[in-house]
Structure formats: C-alpha cells, structure tokens
Amino acid sequence: MNSYIIEQCPPLYIDRLVRRSSIRFSPIDMVSVIFLAWILNSVDAFNDFPSLISANASMAVVIEKSFFDNKADYRDVVRNIYNFIANITREEIHMADIDIHVFRDTKIDNFRDYTVLLSVATCHQTWSLHNIARKDEIVHLAITEQDCPRLPDSEGVSVPLISPGKELSQIFFDIRMADALLWNNVNILHDDTFDRDVVDRVIKAISISLPNKRFNLVSRSLFAFTHGDSKRKRRYYIKEILQxxxxxxxxxxxxxxxxIDAATDIMEAAKMLNMVQPDSQWLYIITETVIGNSTNITTFIDLLSEGSNxxxxxxxxxxxxxCNNxxxxxxxxxxxxxxxxxxxxxxTEIELYNDVSDEEFEIVRLNKRERHREILKHIKIKLVQDTFVTGGTCGRCLFWRFASAITWGNFFARGKNNAYLIxxxxxxxxxGVNLTDVIFPHIAHGxxxxxxxxxxxxxxxxxxxxxxxxxxxxxxxxxxDVVxxxxxxxxFTYSVLSSESNRTIKFTRNKTKIDMVLTSTTREMPPAIIDMVIGKRVLLAVCAYTVNNCGKNKINFTIPIFMQTYSFLTAKPGQLSRALLFTAPFAKETWACLAASIIxxxxxxxxIHKYSPCSTKISGLNSSWQCIWYVYGALLQQGNMYLPHFDSARWLIAIWWLVVMVLVATYSGSLVAFLTFPNxxxxxxxxxxxxxxxNRLTWGFPNNSYLEEYLKNAEEEKYHxxxxxxxxxxxxxxxxIIEKVKAGKxxxxxxxxxxxxxxxxDMLTTGGCYFSLSTDEFMDEPIAMIIAQDSPYINIINAELHRMHESGLMNKWVTEQIPTKDKCSDIFANQGVNERKVNVADMQGIFFVLFMGVTGSIFLLCCEFYWHKxxxxxxxKLIQPFLS
Structure with a gap:
C-alpha cells in the first residue's frame, strides 16, 4: 500500500520536502513524508481541477466517422493522432505526459475531467461538442469542414479544411464571427466570370445566422453584370446597373x-454617379491571385474620392x-x-510552487477557467509564430490581405488628393481573420x-x-458649443481661421458680459469667410447664418441649428390712475343702477306713505325730496329719528335696508382688495x-431683416x-428706439x-424692468452653418445635428447662453403678492370728492344768501296789511 502511495505521489512534492529538510531521514521520517504527500494530494482533489504538477494533462479526442469517406481512413487518423501526441509529448514537454482518451462515439455528456478536447467532425457536430466543452471550461481544438463558423477566440481554436480557390465563403464566415461587418442590409455585385456555386456559398456565408451571434441582416440584394468582351462594354453594363x-x-x-480590371470600372462609375459618400460602404473582393499585388492595389488610390468608405x-x-492543406x-x-x-x-506552476508554501500554492494557483485561458493564449501565440515567423506550411498557400482607404479630411488646405491605404x-x-484595424476606419472612428x-x-x-x-x-x-x-x-479637433476684417475687433480679456445688440446679425457674412468655404480651405464656417436663397449655387447650409422666433417688445404696463379708486369696486352700470334706485x-x-289709509303727517316724510334724503341716509347707514307707522311703508324700508347691507358689504370688501392690489x-x-x-402705438424692425421678406410673401391681411x-x-x-419703447410709444x-x-x-444697466415681452411668436427664422456646395460631409454632419436636437442639447445651450428667466420675467407674477400700505395717491379720489363737496356747499350757501336777499x-316792495 505504501509503495502504491509513493508511486502515485507527485515527485515534485517529495523532492521539495527533501530539499527543504537539512537532516537525514529515518524510516519513520520517511513514512511521515509519505503521509504528508498523501494529505497534499487529497487536498488537491478538493480543488476544482488538479494542478499540472500533481496530475498529467488529459485530452479527449473525438473523431467523427462520418467525416471520412471510408473506415480505413478513420482508423489511420486515430492511430496517427495517438502516436503523434505521444511523440510530441516526449520531444517537447519532457516533464509530463498527456493522458489521451479516444472516444468512438460523438454522443458525450461532459468533458469535466479533461483539460483539452480535440475534435475532427462536421460543422454541426463540432458546435454540439463545443457547447459541452464550454460548460466544462476546457480548451477546444477543432478541425472541421469548409464553410463552418469558427469557434470564438476566447473559447477555442477551429481550423476548417479548405480547398484552394474555394476560401472566399469561409472568409466571410470569419469576418462575421469577428464582428467586423455589422450591416443591416447588403448589396452584392459580381460579374459572370464566377460560377454559380461560388456566389451561392458567399451569399449563404453572409445571410445565415451564426451560433452565439445576433443576426442583424435585414435584406440582401444580388446584382450580376456581364464582363463583356471589351472594356467599353463592361463599363456600359456597370453604369446601367448603378444608374x-x-x-x-x-x-x-x-x-x-x-x-482587378472590373473593380476599376465600378469605382469610376460609382464615383461619377456620386454613390461613394461618407454614409456608404464599399467592400471590394479582388479574387485574382497576383504576386506582388501591393502595386496594383495602390493604383486604386487615384479613384478614391473625399469622404469615401x-x-x-x-x-x-x-x-x-x-502548400500542405x-x-x-x-x-x-x-x-x-x-x-x-x-x-x-x-x-509557470513550478516557479510558483517553489516561491510559496504548499497551502499558499493551493490558494493562488490557477483554477480550471484561468488555466483554460492561459493555455489557449499560448496556443494562439504559437500558431501566429508558426504562420508569420517560422513560415509554417499548413495552408500557407492561402493568404488574403485587407486594405482600408483613409480619405476623410485629407483634402483640406492642400487642395489635392492625399488619400492612402493602410x-x-x-x-x-x-x-482566420486577423484584423489590425477595423475594415472601415471612418465608420468606426470618424x-x-x-x-x-x-x-x-x-x-x-x-x-x-x-x-x-x-x-x-x-x-x-x-x-x-455645437462644433x-x-x-x-x-x-476631430479643429483650428480656427478668422476673417481678415475681423482683425480690427477690439477684444476684451475674459469677457463675460456680451454687448447689447439690437439688430439680428446673421444676415451678413464677411466675404473672406465665404471665400474660404468655397475654396474648400475649411471644413465648414462655424458661423450663425440665416438660411436664404442667396449664394446657394456656391455654398450649402446645414440643417438649422437654432430656430429664432420673432416677437415684439413694448413698455411694461403701468398702474392705472387711482384718483377715482373709490369708484373701482363697482362698474359704471352698477353705479348707475344704484343712483336710479335712490331716485x-x-x-x-x-x-306709499301718503296714500296709506291710515296716513298721518310725520316730519321728514312729507315730500318726495325728504324721502330721497331719507333713502340716501339709509344707504350710508345713517339712522333717522322718524319711521313710518304702517306696515306697507315699513316693509319697503326693511327691504331697502337688506339691499343696503349687501351693497355696503360688497363695496367694503372690494375696496380693500383694490387698495391692496394695484390695478x-x-x-x-x-x-x-x-x-x-x-392709433396710439408705432412699431418697427431692423433693416434688412428676414421678417421683411416673410411679411411680403404672407397671405394673412394682418401681416400686410x-x-x-x-x-x-x-x-x-x-x-x-429703446427710449421710445420705454416711453410706451x-x-x-x-x-x-x-x-x-x-x-x-437694460436691467443690469439701470437696475429696473421697463419692458414687456409678448407671448405671440409669429415667425421662425432658421439659423445654420455653411459648408461647401459639394462637400461630402453634409449628410453625416446633418445627422449628428439632428441627434443633438432630439437629445435636447440645443435647447440646453441656448438656455445657458441666453437665460430665459430673470427677475423681470416674473415681475407680473410677484407684483401683487408683496404687502403694501395705503398712501395718499390711493386716497386722493375721496379727498377730491371732499373738496368738491365743500366747494359745492359754499357755492350753494352763496346761492341761498343771494336767493334770500x-x-x-x-x-x-309789497304793501303788507297791518293787523293789530
């Protein structure tokens, strides 16, 4: 059992323990070392994947039988792969082996215990295996059939077996997998020198959806033209299609x-028909195999127009x-x-293992996903070296280059064609596709x-x-702000060229307050500015200019950057005279009705009092004149010592008192309001x-105003x-004019x-608000920048300006430069809110009435003296009888 453990234990673990120990091992110590190594191996098993130090890399080899024409080829490939891997391992790695497991069936659930998957299969089966390998975080190396989308660069390497001369469709598959062309529609032009199979495969490569990629293509169109026996006929066919x-x-x-020759004809025809613009994209596929073709490609430079893509x-x-393919x-x-x-x-792992402790190594070493990325990175570096440095032979005979035209902005100031190819x-x-720049640099980078x-x-x-x-x-x-x-x-960045007539302007340092201008200054443009635009020495004139028909054959306008509405300015409404303020609560009709009621x-x-059946003479009610004074006194809430004795007259007086109460309460409340809030x-x-x-007010507008032309052509009578x-x-x-406006004239x-x-x-100068701005906006004047008449950039500039309008940036800049709100704008909303005291001007009317009353009384007194005398x-003069 112990010998088995020693056999299975990683040699580097034991070697490291021996090298770190300075004593001689006894048999007991040796057992301890073995036990420790077993513990380390057990700890490693709990990690998501073993280290290359403790375990060999493992490879799953899946070879699809249907990929080969016969069984003999299949068996030979399997045997050769196994032997080749063993030989390469011994020659290249020297330190460890690769454990190989060849699967006879492609129906596999997982590759969890493997480091690398090598597959030789059809396109469909390759992607099925890749979906499994991606979940298990293993490196996938795939060899597949032609016209198959490659695996993503971050997940594996795939090599399609391509026959020379049939690689064009695969190039489009690779371009799309690299997200190099994100077109919503495409128009394909080709001549009749290509067989139908090549064109069909290219259309398929452009049109079908790709695995794990969003399908953006909406429409595609195919146009074929006759190559013709002569250059003249070919040009005729091309021009007819493009027209x-x-x-x-x-x-x-x-x-x-x-x-190559047909490409020249198409470029000339497209340029003549003005179809090559900054918002268009032309991708030319030159299929001829030409040695040293860089010279031929550079001949296209003379056919590139300003702003083309x-x-x-x-x-x-x-x-x-x-070529070995x-x-x-x-x-x-x-x-x-x-x-x-x-x-x-x-x-790399050995170096890390020697620098840290065992426990630290288990923490900081690469996990399965990180090792997957590292191995894949080294594989790609090796393939690039084999292709470009050491001159690898596999597929070396198939080689295509990408060249992009740089045309935007090369023609200003020099006045000649300076386009070039990169x-x-x-x-x-x-x-596959190895891009060092985008295919259309100006579309991506302006x-x-x-x-x-x-x-x-x-x-x-x-x-x-x-x-x-x-x-x-x-x-x-x-x-x-717009530019x-x-x-x-x-x-782009910009450098500013000022007109010569502008050199005499006296600029102020750090000027923050803009001088007041009365007239609109966008109807005139310095001639030097116009000349620079016409001569194409500038991209555009960064000047506010009113859109008009003058000079449209020489210059062009962008879409309006601002719309200036016309309005008018009058004097601020003043307070009405308060001499008769006491009469303001009631209208003239109300005062007339009140006077008539008294009379x-x-x-x-x-x-009623006189003809009552029970009428008696009461002092103060014995005449119409006395009754009028009685009613007037009641209106002013002045009592009277005499009252009618009968119900008919008393009922009339009661109703009059009720009317008086309503009138007096209404008048009092309204009078307070009129005293508080100015009229x-x-x-x-x-x-x-x-x-x-x-009849009391004149009006006018600046000379040479856009408004004058508008009013002349208007249909409504009020504008005339x-x-x-x-x-x-x-x-x-x-x-x-400003003083006349302030005066209200x-x-x-x-x-x-x-x-x-x-x-x-004016508010900043005088500290007061003397003007009133109308709310009526009766005409818009478009303000734009000017650009050369045939400038190719007008459409893309207009598109950006349109997006600025939609995002609200234009309104933001106008608000910052010309504030729409200040204290004068809200003067009418705030003027009645502030508390105010009643002054002599408010009460002058009643004192005037008092003066009239005193004067009238004195006049009547004089009249009475005169009458009495x-x-x-x-x-x-009369003889009076004498009675005793």
Whole structure:
C-alpha cells in the first residue's frame, strides 16, 4: 500500500520536502513524508481541477466517422493522432505526459475531467461538442469542414479544411464571427466570370445566422453584370446597373466580387454617379491571385474620392509556395502548439510552487477557467509564430490581405488628393481573420482625430472671440458649443481661421458680459469667410447664418441649428390712475343702477306713505325730496329719528335696508382688495393686440431683416398691415428706439432671444424692468452653418445635428447662453403678492370728492344768501296789511 502511495505521489512534492529538510531521514521520517504527500494530494482533489504538477494533462479526442469517406481512413487518423501526441509529448514537454482518451462515439455528456478536447467532425457536430466543452471550461481544438463558423477566440481554436480557390465563403464566415461587418442590409455585385456555386456559398456565408451571434441582416440584394468582351462594354453594363440602383430602398452597403480590371470600372462609375459618400460602404473582393499585388492595389488610390468608405480584400496567395492543406498537417500543427502551451503552463506552476508554501500554492494557483485561458493564449501565440515567423506550411498557400482607404479630411488646405491605404488585416486558414484595424476606419472612428480648419468671426452671442490672460484667443458662444460636441462625436479637433476684417475687433480679456445688440446679425457674412468655404480651405464656417436663397449655387447650409422666433417688445404696463379708486369696486352700470334706485325709492316711499289709509303727517316724510334724503341716509347707514307707522311703508324700508347691507358689504370688501392690489394697464402680448393699438402705438424692425421678406410673401391681411405701417430701424438708432419703447410709444419687433437679451442688459444697466415681452411668436427664422456646395460631409454632419436636437442639447445651450428667466420675467407674477400700505395717491379720489363737496356747499350757501336777499327785497316792495 505504501509503495502504491509513493508511486502515485507527485515527485515534485517529495523532492521539495527533501530539499527543504537539512537532516537525514529515518524510516519513520520517511513514512511521515509519505503521509504528508498523501494529505497534499487529497487536498488537491478538493480543488476544482488538479494542478499540472500533481496530475498529467488529459485530452479527449473525438473523431467523427462520418467525416471520412471510408473506415480505413478513420482508423489511420486515430492511430496517427495517438502516436503523434505521444511523440510530441516526449520531444517537447519532457516533464509530463498527456493522458489521451479516444472516444468512438460523438454522443458525450461532459468533458469535466479533461483539460483539452480535440475534435475532427462536421460543422454541426463540432458546435454540439463545443457547447459541452464550454460548460466544462476546457480548451477546444477543432478541425472541421469548409464553410463552418469558427469557434470564438476566447473559447477555442477551429481550423476548417479548405480547398484552394474555394476560401472566399469561409472568409466571410470569419469576418462575421469577428464582428467586423455589422450591416443591416447588403448589396452584392459580381460579374459572370464566377460560377454559380461560388456566389451561392458567399451569399449563404453572409445571410445565415451564426451560433452565439445576433443576426442583424435585414435584406440582401444580388446584382450580376456581364464582363463583356471589351472594356467599353463592361463599363456600359456597370453604369446601367448603378444608374438604376435604388439606394433609399436597398441601402448603401456594397460587396463587389470582381477582378482587378472590373473593380476599376465600378469605382469610376460609382464615383461619377456620386454613390461613394461618407454614409456608404464599399467592400471590394479582388479574387485574382497576383504576386506582388501591393502595386496594383495602390493604383486604386487615384479613384478614391473625399469622404469615401472603401476597403479591399485581395488575394495575396503565392502559387509558388509549398502548400500542405491536409488533415494530418493541421492536427500536427495544433498538437505542437498545445504541447508548447502545456510546457509553458507547467513551468509557470513550478516557479510558483517553489516561491510559496504548499497551502499558499493551493490558494493562488490557477483554477480550471484561468488555466483554460492561459493555455489557449499560448496556443494562439504559437500558431501566429508558426504562420508569420517560422513560415509554417499548413495552408500557407492561402493568404488574403485587407486594405482600408483613409480619405476623410485629407483634402483640406492642400487642395489635392492625399488619400492612402493602410493594411488592416490578413486571413489564413489556420488563424482566420486577423484584423489590425477595423475594415472601415471612418465608420468606426470618424475623422480619426485629425485637426481640421474651420472659419469664424466675432458675432456674439453666436460666436464670441475673447482674449485670455496670456493673450491667446478663446472661442465660445452657441455655435462653438455645437462644433465642440460635433468634433467629439465625429472624432476631430479643429483650428480656427478668422476673417481678415475681423482683425480690427477690439477684444476684451475674459469677457463675460456680451454687448447689447439690437439688430439680428446673421444676415451678413464677411466675404473672406465665404471665400474660404468655397475654396474648400475649411471644413465648414462655424458661423450663425440665416438660411436664404442667396449664394446657394456656391455654398450649402446645414440643417438649422437654432430656430429664432420673432416677437415684439413694448413698455411694461403701468398702474392705472387711482384718483377715482373709490369708484373701482363697482362698474359704471352698477353705479348707475344704484343712483336710479335712490331716485326711484324716494318718491315710491313718499307715495306709499301718503296714500296709506291710515296716513298721518310725520316730519321728514312729507315730500318726495325728504324721502330721497331719507333713502340716501339709509344707504350710508345713517339712522333717522322718524319711521313710518304702517306696515306697507315699513316693509319697503326693511327691504331697502337688506339691499343696503349687501351693497355696503360688497363695496367694503372690494375696496380693500383694490387698495391692496394695484390695478395695472392691459399688456400688449399678442400681434392682434398690437394692431388694435395702432392709433396710439408705432412699431418697427431692423433693416434688412428676414421678417421683411416673410411679411411680403404672407397671405394673412394682418401681416400686410404690420409691414405697411412698420418703421425700418437703422443700427445708429438703437438708443432712440429703446427710449421710445420705454416711453410706451413704440414696439420693437425682433428675435425673441435678442429682445430677451435686451431686457436683461437694460436691467443690469439701470437696475429696473421697463419692458414687456409678448407671448405671440409669429415667425421662425432658421439659423445654420455653411459648408461647401459639394462637400461630402453634409449628410453625416446633418445627422449628428439632428441627434443633438432630439437629445435636447440645443435647447440646453441656448438656455445657458441666453437665460430665459430673470427677475423681470416674473415681475407680473410677484407684483401683487408683496404687502403694501395705503398712501395718499390711493386716497386722493375721496379727498377730491371732499373738496368738491365743500366747494359745492359754499357755492350753494352763496346761492341761498343771494336767493334770500332777493326774496327780502321783493317783499319790501309789497304793501303788507297791518293787523293789530
């Protein structure tokens, strides 16, 4: 039993214990060592997988019989694999063996106890085995049939057996497995030099869903053209197909499988028909085998247009190179790579084992998943070395290269074609696709971080040029907010070119407050800016410019970055006169009804009192005039010492008192409210209200305004009236116009943002709010940037600008540069909330009535004296009888 334990115990464990001991072992000590080694081996068994030090690597070999044409080939392959693995182990590893288990059946539930799985099977069976191997975290080395998706790079290595000349479909399988092309639609163009089988297999490689991959392809289209006997005929067929191509319905992704001469013709036709744009992708598959074809590929550079996305996959196979593409060659290559990987992994574990204690080693050593990754990494490194360094022979005769065109932004400032090609990858049967860059660099990385020139000039708040403390120019403003984000999304930096006329501007250092501008300054553009755009010296002019028809044959506009709405500015409504504030609680009709009630109630009370059957003479009710004063006194809640004696008159007086109570209570409550809350004049907030006040108010807008053209072409009559009576303002009239608006004599029509900025600037200057901004927005003026007429980047720039609008970034930047809310905006909401005291101005009306009452009383007193004196004089003239 003890000898068995010693035999099974890992030699390195015992060797390590002996080397660490400085004493000589006795037989008892030897038993202790053996017992300790057995304990360590038992501990190792509790780990998820044994170390390569304590156990040999194990390999499961699964060879599908149906993969071979006859049983003899199957038996030979099994025998050769077993013998080759044993030989390689002895030659390469030297330290340990690989335990091999050959499965005669492919129906296997798990590979839990194995380190590596080597399979030779059909594509379907390979992926079935891989799903089992992936769950058990083992390295899967697979040799399979042609046109089979490769295993993921992080999970295994698969090598399809490819016949020379039929590798094109496998290349597309490998491209898709590497997620190098994520197209939703594809258009395939080829000539009639390819047989039907090649085209069908390529379509299948592009169209079918792949294991563990999301299927994104929505549509595919196939176009074939006649190669023709002559170049002229071939060009005619190509042009006819491309002219009738419906890009909007079929998409802008193209795969062109042609020879070199046909590729040239297609590139020329597509360029002439303007089908090669930054939002399109053209992948040319050059199938001809040409030695030293880099020279031929570079000839395509002259056919590349600015902003195009073009890539080439070309056959770089050297037919003079020895090529061994049989099954045993690939098996030997994989086994050698595996042996090297196991050797490196074992050496790493030995070094770790010698540096730490036994307990620490069991904690820090690689688990099964980590060892899987390490072995797979070393296998791939070995395969790459065999392919590129040592010149391996398996599948060496099949070699394809990838080249990508770099075209974006190469033409600015130099004015000539500076496009070039970069090597973006390669393809081998063993390694599959090995990409050093993306196939379409501009689709993934935009302008690839290059510096592009842009043009601008000082025009706040759109473009602001200021100086820092160090004297350097600083660029900000609404349009630069857009361009900074555009550069981030499209991956470019920029350098600013200012117009020559802009050099005379006096910039302030760290300028924070923008000068107040009355007129809209986007209708004019410095000629130098226009010339730079037309001459293609800049990507675009970073300037706010009103979209118009002038110069559209020379320049182009982006989609509007901002929409400026027109509104108008009037004087802030003031408080109405409070001279007659005491009359405000009741309307004129109410006062009229109240006066009529007093006049009617007096005679009515007199008649009811007089004609009552039991009527008696009561002082104070003996005439209509006395009854009117009686009713008036009751209204003012002044009592009277005389009351009617009968129910009819008393009932009338009772009803009048009830009416008086309601009237007095209502008047008192309303009067308090009118004293507390100021009564404001009606604000002019709509265009209809402005036109309704045309007799007391004028209006106008800046000269050369976009509004003028809009009003001329408008159909509604009110816009014609607005234009007919408008006053055109010049830039020199700014202060005069502002004072007229403050005085309430004029209304200024301009952009709402400009008017709001004017209000804010005036508030900062004067500390008060003197303007009222209308709520009526009756026209939009589109503001955009300008770009060259034939610039290929207009569509992708517009797409990014559209996404900025959808995400709300444009509104955010406008709010930051031109605040929509300030203390003047809320003045009408807050003005009635604050507590206030009743002053003399509020009560001046009642004192005026008191003055009128005193004056009237004195006047009547004089009249009475005059009347009395006249009556006395008249009586003196009469002879009065004397009675004793």
């Amino acid at each position: 009738n191509f419906h890009v909007d319905r079929l998409g802008k992704c193209f795969v062109v499988i042609v020879t 073009v890539a080439f996959i070309y056959n770089a196979t050297d037919s003079n190179t020895y 049989n099954l045993m060659c690939h098996i030997q290559e994989l086994i050698v790579a595996l042996a090297t990987a196991l050797k490196l992994s074992l050496m 090597d973006s990858g390669s393809w081998f049967p063993t390694l 302008f690839r971080g290059i510096n592009l020139p842009i043009a601008t000039y000082h025009n706040p708040p759109w473009q602001i040029i200021s100086l820092t403390n160090s004297g350097e120019k600083k660029y900000s403003g609404l349009v630069f 900074k984000y555009l550069g981030k999304k499209m991956n 009617i109630m007096g005679p009515t009370l007199y008649l 404001m004049d009606t604000a002019i907030l709509t265009l209809d209200a402005l036109l309704a006040n045309k 009236i607005l234009l007919k009576q408008a006053i055109i303002h010049n830039a020199t009239q700014e202060m005069e 004029h209304a200024l029509i301009d952009w709402k943002s400009t008017l709001r900025f004017l209000m804010r600037s 006249r009556q006395v004089a008249k009586r003196r």
